[in-house]
Amino acid sequence: MPQKKLTYEQAMQRLETIVQGFEQNTLELDQLTAQLAEAQQLIKMCNDKLQQVETDVKQILNNEQE
Template identity: 35%
Template sequence: MKTEELSFEEAMENLEAIVEKLEEGEVPLEKAIKYYQDGMQLSKVCSDKLSNVEKQMTQIINEQGEYKQFSVQEEE
């Protein structure tokens, strides 16, 4: 499965597993480099998915079914 096809949760689980392996410290250098590269790809997948959700959350559908910009304004 390609990293782009992973859900956010799957990508995070895989990323956490890589971090745990690297934190153990008993990883040969070549394997550590591969883990690092895989981790960076997973990190990008997570970041892209979060950015996409953030963009979706900035719009709401009004009563007429039209998209409107959504903003949270603090009351004074």
């Protein structure tokens, strides 16, 4: 699945869908590698977003204290 600009919530929903496929063994062998690669991309995107939000919040709080 080509990665379009997803929100954090959309990425998490997609990850949940992929995980359910793994847990329920509903993925075909041919899909397994592609799903795993997509999950890795989504995890990276979510981690990057969380780090950016943390940085932004710290900056806002620091500006407020000055």
